[in-house]
Amino acid sequence: MTVPASHDAAASTFPNTPAGVTGPALVADGVTKTYQLGDQTIYAVKDVSLEVQPGEFVALVGPSGSGKTSLLAMLAGLLRPTEGYVRIADEEIGSMSDRALTRFRRRNIGFTFQANNLLPYLTVLENVTLMLSLNGRTTPAAVDWAKELLDQLGLGDRLRNLPSQLSGGQQQRVSIARALIHRPAVVLADEPTASLDTERAFQVVQTFAQLVHDNRRAGIMVTHDLRMVRYVDKVVQMRDGVLERVVDAPEEIRALSEGAP
Amino acid sequence: MTVLLSASLALKEMIRNVGRFASISAVIALITVLILFLAGLGEGLALGNRQYLESVDGQLLVYQDTADVQIAASQFDRSIIASVRRVEGVEDVGAVAFSSTVIEPLGGRQSSEDAGQRVSLIGVEPGRPGAPRVVQGSGFTSSSGNEVVLGRQAAIRTGASVGDVITVRSTQGAVDERYDLRVVGIADGQQYQISPGALVPLITFDRVKPKGEVQADPSSLVFNLVAVRAEPGVDAEVLGERIEREVRSVEAYDLVTAYENVPGYTAQKSTVDTQTGFTLVIGILVVGGFFQIQTLQKLGQIGMLKAIGASNATIAISTVLQIVFTNLIGVTIGALGTAALAATFPATVPIVFREGNVLVAVGGLLIIGPLGGLVALRAALRVEPLTALGLAK
Numbered sequence: 324m325t326v327p328a329s330h331d332a333a334a335s336t337f338p339n340t341p342a343g344v345t346g347p348a349l350v351a352d353g354v355t356k357t358y359q360l361g362d363q364t365i366y367a368v369k370d371v372s373l374e375v376q377p378g379e380f381v382a383l384v385g386p387s388g389s390g391k392t393s394l395l396a397m398l399a400g401l402l403r404p405t406e407g408y409v410r411i412a413d414e415e416i417g418s419m420s421d422r423a424l425t426r427f428r429r430r431n432i433g434f435t436f437q438a439n440n441l442l443p444y445l446t447v448l449e450n451v452t453l454m455l456s457l458n459g460r461t462t463p464a465a466v467d468w469a470k471e472l473l474d475q476l477g478l479g480d481r482l483r484n485l486p487s488q489l490s491g492g493q494q495q496r497v498s499i500a501r502a503l504i505h506r507p508a509v510v511l512a513d514e515p516t517a518s519l520d521t522e523r524a525f526q527v528v529q530t531f532a533q534l535v536h537d538n539r540r541a542g543i544m545v546t547h548d549l550r551m552v553r554y555v556d557k558v559v560q561m562r563d564g565v566l567e568r569v570v571d572a573p574e575e576i577r578a579l580s581e582g583a584p
Numbered sequence: 585m586t587v588l589l590s591a592s593l594a595l596k597e598m599i600r601n602v603g604r605f606a607s608i609s610a611v612i613a614l615i616t617v618l619i620l621f622l623a624g625l626g627e628g629l630a631l632g633n634r635q636y637l638e639s640v641d642g643q644l645l646v647y648q649d650t651a652d653v654q655i656a657a658s659q660f661d662r663s664i665i666a667s668v669r670r671v672e673g674v675e676d677v678g679a680v681a682f683s684s685t686v687i688e689p690l691g692g693r694q695s696s697e698d699a700g701q702r703v704s705l706i707g708v709e710p711g712r713p714g715a716p717r718v719v720q721g722s723g724f725t726s727s728s729g730n731e732v733v734l735g736r737q738a739a740i741r742t743g744a745s746v747g748d749v750i751t752v753r754s755t756q757g758a759v760d761e762r763y764d765l766r767v768v769g770i771a772d773g774q775q776y777q778i779s780p781g782a783l784v785p786l787i788t789f790d791r792v793k794p795k796g797e798v799q800a801d802p803s804s805l806v807f808n809l810v811a812v813r814a815e816p817g818v819d820a821e822v823l824g825e826r827i828e829r830e831v832r833s834v835e836a837y838d839l840v841t842a843y844e845n846v847p848g849y850t851a852q853k854s855t856v857d858t859q860t861g862f863t864l865v866i867g868i869l870v871v872g873g874f875f876q877i878q879t880l881q882k883l884g885q886i887g888m889l890k891a892i893g894a895s896n897a898t899i900a901i902s903t904v905l906q907i908v909f910t911n912l913i914g915v916t917i918g919a920l921g922t923a924a925l926a927a928t929f930p931a932t933v934p935i936v937f938r939e940g941n942v943l944v945a946v947g948g949l950l951i952i953g954p955l956g957g958l959v960a961l962r963a964a965l966r967v968e969p970l971t972a973l974g975l976a977k
């Protein structure tokens with residue numbers, strides 16, 4: 324698969340290493356998730372440890388059933404690990420109550436999902452500022468920034484459109500703006516390109532990477548499509564619930580994205 | 585804060601799906617019209633039975649004890665009047681007799697279908713309990729004149745007004761006899777047995793009422809009830825017991841017990857109440873079903889909202905507000921529609937909107953939404969935020 328040259332050019336302008344000196348935005352330590360099926364214990368995720376720095380964009384890859392979604396759910400505070408802990412913005416989220424976790428998610432985590440990303444009855448701009456409303460921080464400056472973000476995502480003239488009037492790629496980009504608008508420590512994306520054609524998929528991931536870098540968020544993207552890793556700083560490969568390999572050398576990442584084993 | 589966000593989400597969804605929410609509001613509006621008309625009809629029927637009895641300016645009605653509180657089965661002659669009047673605490677008494685007759689059309693019959701207006705003929709003693717309070721005209725001038733006081737409905741339906749002479753037609757023996765009576769007054773609400781009331785002095789009543797071939801004792805005045813007014817400060821219940829003790833073979837009842845025992849009154853009322861109840865239950869099921877289906881269609885959205893950090897309170901308030909808004913709009917449109925429809929009805933239609941009944945009906949209608957929505961609310965609250973990632977616990 325050849326990638327349009329413009330993507331390469333844009334990708335090369337992003338620094339692959341964040342410049343900050345603060346600690347990691349996200350730490351997972353010995354995270355394990357088991358499911359009990361009769362008297363059989365299934366390890367969906369087994370002893371995974373991981374760090375993501377502010378401004379770092381990480382891809383979580385692996386075959387179907389390897390535990391990517393389960394791991395992402397635990398990093399998102401949506402699923403409690405059976406063992407191990409997750410720390411985001413220096414807070415250990417495993418010990419929080421459901422209510423506290425909900426609050427924590429709306430403040431510190433940005434999400435894009437595979438499906439049901441947007442509320443169909445809110446406009447593009449309203450879907451983004453929803454995150455501000457949830458946090459009680461709908462200031463004029465924040466709304467201006469939402470418009471600016473949408474503009475950067477190529478949606479500057481679609482602010483008053485409803486999601487049904489947008490293409491799948493445009494909807495994904497709205498959810499990227501929503502994931503960033505409240506300046507969360509961590510931005511999580513579950514298969515953001517699953518429903519897009521290759522051209523749009525590359526555009527979406529490229530813009531996502533740029534925004535993660537520019538805004539110094541810790542970004543984690545689950546994908547089963549290895550070609551998408553060309554814009555990330557680190558690739559975490561899962562297999563059978565285990566962290567198989569971490570690739571962070573730019574040339575190795577490029578090789579991976581071009582189909583090398 | 586949560587409430588504002590919830591309200592804005594609820595309203596935006598409604599505004600941007602106007603068709604969907606308008607259709608359920610329209611259904612609620614129709615249910616509202618149905619319920620209000622049922623209540624109005626129930627009240628109209630009830631009023632048709634109890635209006636005269638309710639308006640008696642006394643506290644007690646005395647029946648023959650063998651009558652089982654049935655007015656037609658209670659028969660007294662004049663001697664009872666003095667016995668009841670003697671009881672301590674009784675201020676005044678009046679004989680009341682019930683029958684029915686037909687008022688011929690004013691200006692004569694124009695066609696064979698024009699059969700006249702059937703009325704309840706009520707014999708009273710002028711100036712005594714049971715006699716009507718007129719709102720127009722002078723009222724009775726003698727205790728035996730050819731005079732009649734018409735209830736409001738009788739006046740409207742016959743077109744007669746004070747000063748007119750009406751003709752009543754009663755079957756006496758084998759022939760129809762006609763009597764001319766001068767209208768000396770109009771009184772509010774005198775219906776009895778779902779017929780407008782026409783009130784005449786008792787002696788006149790005895791002359792003009794329908795009669796069989798043979799009369800037991802043509803010389804004696806027969807009537808059905810004795811209306812009793814208690815002296816000020818006398819407890820009606822105590823007085824009733826005293827009358828029953830001191831006068832042989834009578835029972836005394838308050839006005840409410842009296843009209844509740846009019847044949848059909850309680851049965852009609854409970855029929856209408858049951859229909860109203862069923863309609864409310866149907867309303868609950870319709871609203872409940874609609875919002876349940878809508879919630880099931882939105883499980884993905886709800887999961888997403890919870891994942892990005894919307895609290896259960898935000899979701900719950902939004903769901904409830906939407907149901908309440910939809911219900912309120914439907915009930916308001918239904919109530920306005922009912923008022924508009926009712927304004928086009930002629931005064932003779934027996935549908936009566938009484939404030940109390942309407943408020944109870946509207947209250948019932950306003951809770952069908954929230955009650956029906958409980959299932960949807962439960963479904964919305966049970967959605968796991970984890971479903972946003974396509975995982976379930």
Ligand SMILES: Nc1ncnc2c1ncn2[C@@H]1O[C@H](COP(=O)(O)OP(=O)(O)O)[C@@H](O)[C@H]1O
Pocket residue numbers: 358359360365366367368385386387388389390391392393394975976977
């Ligand atoms: N609720 C569950 N109950 C039992 N097994 C589960 C459950 N959720 C996930 N699993 C199992 O855990 C493993 C990892 O699943 P998942 O995290 O969805 O992997 P991926 O996203 O990489 O496809 C799979 O074998 C899956 O069948």
Ligand SMILES: [Mg+2]
Pocket residue numbers: 388391392393
């Ligand atoms: Mg998965």
